[in-house]
Amino acid sequence: MKPATFDYAVPRTVAEAVEALGDTERKAQVIAGGQSLILEMHLERIRPELVVDINRIAELDGMRVEGDELRVGALVRHTAFESPDAVPGPLGSLLAQAVVNVAHPPIRSRGTMVGSYGWAHPASEWCALGIALDATVELAGPDGARSVAAGDYFLGPFLTARRPQELITAVRLPLFGENTGVSFIEHRRTHFCFAQVAVGTTLTVDDGVISDVRIGLVNSADRPVRARAAEDALRGTELGALPAGPRVHDDHPFARAGRIAAEQDAVPLPEPFADVDYKRQIIAVLVARTLLEAAKDQCARLAARQEDHR
Ligand SMILES: Cc1cc2nc3c(=O)[nH]c(=O)nc-3n(C[C@H](O)[C@H](O)[C@H](O)COP(=O)(O)OP(=O)(O)OC[C@H]3O[C@@H](n4cnc5c(N)ncnc54)[C@H](O)[C@@H]3O)c2cc1C
Missing domain, CATH: 3.30.43 (Uridine Diphospho-n-acetylenolpyruvylglucosamine Reductase; domain 2)
Incomplete structure (x- = not known):
């Protein structure tokens, strides 16, 4: 047509x-x-x-670090995040792990992160990360500029707090210190499909205790979800020794957090190849796995820092 x-x-x-x-x-x-x-x-x-x-508006292009945030302009293509070195620290690793799941290379070379916020697809990797990381959406409209927290921005499938006369000029994401580990894992039917479920996680550890954790759920409701109940269950928990393999026992705090995210935070909608029970099972598994991978990443960063100081 x-x-x-x-x-x-x-x-x-x-x-x-x-x-x-x-x-x-x-x-x-x-x-x-x-x-x-x-x-x-x-x-x-x-x-x-x-x-x-908007492709000829030079001021919308480029990303830069401003204080402790990364500001991503409205013309920055998905592909800009493919190298973990494009963005400093753990945020760069997280974005690089996520971006390879966004569609496929030709689409990534044209599509933009900010365009994903404009579209607000419930299966968007960027939108779920944005809500988990407390991103800020910058808008310009006839009444001037305003900023909206990602938590107040996504209102439903393809529905946002942006007014029709407003342009999204940028999205701001927080940078993390090296005591934060990250992980992103996606489950999909084929490489070209949107995620059935995906999870992005950051885990911050101070003196062996989880001081902060952010969990974003992709395609786990009619909008991007931050798994706050699961996060609350983990904050203040001692990290302890980590299993070497990719799994944790059922009674491990990460496995418990996975079940909480699946039962309390997610409100999955059925799809032709993924009913609600199936999605809840995947969410529980992926939350536990991303927590474990983020914890291992944090340990590796700590070890690298200690090595640098020798
Ligand atoms: C086959 C296929 C597979 C895909 N797979 C995935 C996937 O796995 N994950 C994923 O997240 N996405 C996927 N996408 C979508 C793709 O990532 C898009 O690039 C993205 O959703 C939108 O970015 P865009 O810059 O192309 O926006 P556009 O298509 O140009 O715009 C999308 C919407 O956002 C609005 N908009 C865009 N920019 C702004 C702005 N600055 N201010 C206000 N409104 C704005 C537009 O008006 C429009 O309504 C897929 C697309 C296709 C065709």
Whole structure:
């Protein structure tokens, strides 16, 4: 199918883009990478009267460290995160582990992290990480700029707190110190499918005790989920000796946290090849595994730091 006809605006500044979007007479869509929007327009599930192409707005490009945060501009493509060195510290490793699960290389070379926030697919890896990490979404609109915490931003499937006249200019993510370990694991039917379930985890350990933990669940509800009940069950727990293999015993705190995430935090929706029980089982397993991998990563970072100090 071909898209219905539409007008096309190519602003050069954020102010011009906001002005174009402010035309409330017409239903407008921003186009960034176009990897979701173009498909939807071809299927005529979205029929914008105006498409605002932000690809020539230089101020939206690039990512940089600002204080203890990474600021990712609206034109930064998925592929920018494929090297763990692109972003400093554990956050770089986490983003690099996650990004290889986002679609496939041609889509990653055009699609943007911020576009994923614009689209708000419940199976988006970036959106679940954003909610787990307390990301901040920067918006520019006719009334000026505002910031929204990711926890208040995702309101449902493809539904966000962004107003139709607003442009997302950037997403800010917190950087982590070397006492934090990270892990991201995804379960999907084939490499080209969206996740049936995926989990991204950060684990911060001080003096052998878990001082902070963030768990993001992908495709485990009608929106990205932060597994707060599971996190609460883990904070303050002594890490103890870690098993060498990829699994923990059923009575290990990580396994218990997995069951809590599956039963209390997730509200999975059935899909043709993954019913609710199946998804809950996968969530429990992946939460436990990502916690174990994050703990091992934290230990490895600690050992590397001690080696550097010798
Ligand atoms: C076959 C296939 C497989 C895929 N697999 C995955 C996957 O596994 N995981 C995953 O997360 N994604 C997947 N995607 C989606 C892909 O990652 C998209 O790139 C991403 O969802 C949107 O990024 P984009 O820059 O292409 O946005 P676009 O397609 O340009 O826009 C998407 C929506 O967001 C809005 N938008 C974009 N940027 C802004 C902005 N700056 N301000 C306001 N609104 C904005 C647009 O108006 C539109 O409504 C897949 C897509 C395809 C076609």
